[in-house]
Amino acid sequence: MIEFQNVTKIYPNQNRAALESVDMTINKGEFVFLVGPSGSGKSSFLRLILREERPNDGRIMVAGNDLAKLTNWKVPALRRKIGCVFQDFRLLPSKTVEQNVAFALEVIGKPRRFIKRVVPEVLDLVGLEGKHDRMPDELSGGEQQRVAMARAFVNRPMILLADEPTGNIDPATSIGIMKVLDRINRTGTTVVMATHDAAIVDSMRKRVIELEYGKVVRDQNRGVYGQNY
Ligand SMILES: Nc1ncnc2c1ncn2[C@@H]1O[C@H](COP(=O)(O)OP(=O)(O)OP(=O)(O)O)[C@@H](O)[C@H]1O
Structure with a gap:
């Protein structure tokens, strides 16, 4: 469903890569937590999936599309297959x-x-x-x-991307939000959620991908949040 092959993203005028040689596959129907310190590349990863940003190197496949080959007029159709939820509701x-x-x-x-x-x-x-x-x-x-x-x-949508969806919500209420995301995932929608919420990650025991300085440093099934960031 989502495949990164040796993906590197360097923003203009930055000397450090936001993502460096990232290789990973997220299959249809998976629920994945993306964790890591602030600035480790989580939001960049999500923006690349949406083709809001483009990589400097490597290949990204989303729902059968090679994003480098996708013409601009096909980008709205790609984004229709991807739902997004943010920390600030919008x-x-x-x-x-x-x-x-x-x-x-x-x-x-x-x-x-x-x-x-x-x-x-x-x-x-x-x-x-x-x-x-x-x-x-x-x-x-x-x-x-x-x-x-x-x-x-x-x-x-085939994919739901959530960027810190519980970031502005108290812990008790966050449990309800996660139940909804879980329900959405059970309909077959692939969910990728960037989060700093250790309690949520530890309670759900889903796949956890950890980024540090733009590199994947852990990819764990039924994983935990890990150290505190
Ligand atoms: N538009 C941009 N222009 C330049 N540098 C950027 C841009 N967006 C992100 N960066 C840099 O890329 C790196 C990764 O940022 P990113 O926002 O992806 O991290 P993050 O893990 O989502 O952080 P947070 O947990 O704070 O949201 C950081 O060093 C950041 O400063």
């Missing part, structure tokens, strides 16, 4: 919960009938039944992140 403040999720389908031209049917289904999946008409500022942080997950998943 909801539209003037739209309701339901409208925020529906909007993700409207912009890709889905019919209204379809939108009316699938939006309530996905809001149930993330545990937001009864909150469809709330505005984002009437929700807790955990609920806002559930909206963001519903929006990322409503199009049933």
